[in-house]
Amino acid sequence: MRLEDVTRQIVLRDAPPLQILKGISIEIEAGDRVSIVGRSGSGKSTLLNILGLVDSPSTGRMSFDDRPVQLMRAKDRDRLRGSSVGFIFQQFNLIDGLTATENVAMPLTYSGDSTFWRRHDLAREMLHRVGLGHRLDSPVSTLSGGEQQRVAIARSLVRSPRLILADEPTGALDIDTGESVMRLLDETATEIGAALVVITHDQAVAQRARSRYQLDAGVLTPATAAAQAAS
Numbered sequence: 001m002r003l004e005d006v007t008r009q010i011v012l013r014d015a016p017p018l019q020i021l022k023g024i025s026i027e028i029e030a031g032d033r034v035s036i037v038g039r040s041g042s043g044k045s046t047l048l049n050i051l052g053l054v055d056s057p058s059t060g061r062m063s064f065d066d067r068p069v070q071l072m073r074a075k076d077r078d079r080l081r082g083s084s085v086g087f088i089f090q091q092f093n094l095i096d097g098l099t100a101t102e103n104v105a106m107p108l109t110y111s112g113d114s115t116f117w118r119r120h121d122l123a124r125e126m127l128h129r130v131g132l133g134h135r136l137d138s139p140v141s142t143l144s145g146g147e148q149q150r151v152a153i154a155r156s157l158v159r160s161p162r163l164i165l166a167d168e169p170t171g172a173l174d175i176d177t178g179e180s181v182m183r184l185l186d187e188t189a190t191e192i193g194a195a196l197v198v199i200t201h202d203q204a205v206a207q208r209a210r211s212r213y214q215l216d217a218g219v220l221t222p223a224t225a226a227a228q229a230a231s
């Protein structure tokens, strides 16, 4: 994924346009580990939505596999997002009334290919991989926070995405559980050869990444040596 001089602005009714992202350039290669740290309101979620093909830049260039994203039809962009991007959120975003297997199988329900018919087997296999083989049929509401985040990781990986976007993945977990969830995320991303981008307030989580950035009032820069030393 390559972003060149990307901006995002919001047009407001009674005020000048709000510049949320300012001239962002970043290149994410297969297998990369990237962290982005920024204060509340610095534009992290906005950037994540652009990287995840949910929103479009206002200006600038963006490409995936050297294909310009701006020129894609919405339908093709949605298909690319479904097949190539996995999301993980702080609050897990699981469906409470469903079991672990049903939650993990959910992204395959709309896959439009043969994985639809194998979705429950694939979901069970993925749950085994994240250490939840004994919880396949448990309603997710009965699982601990760490277990729910493992289910969310399994769900984000079940379509073997090439880019995993994690927004504060350890934000709702204690330190030890967060550490084991990050280790799992690293390992599983490595297994499928995916790039992993983590957005976080937590310097310990950010430090795990090889490429570290900070986002400050919509400006993305490589994390400074001072910030890295302090972390």
Ligand SMILES: Nc1ncnc2c1ncn2[C@@H]1O[C@H](COP(=O)(O)OP(=O)(O)OP(=O)(O)O)[C@@H](O)[C@H]1O
Pocket (backbone or CB within 6 Å): 010, 018, 020, 038, 039, 040, 041, 042, 043, 044, 045, 046, 047
């Ligand atoms: N649709 C919108 N309309 C108006 N303002 C918006 C809109 N979307 C985002 N903003 C503003 O843009 C800024 C960046 O928002 P964003 O959600 O990307 O920040 P963030 O870094 O993810 O914050 P947090 O860590 O608190 O979630 C914020 O000041 C937010 O209020």
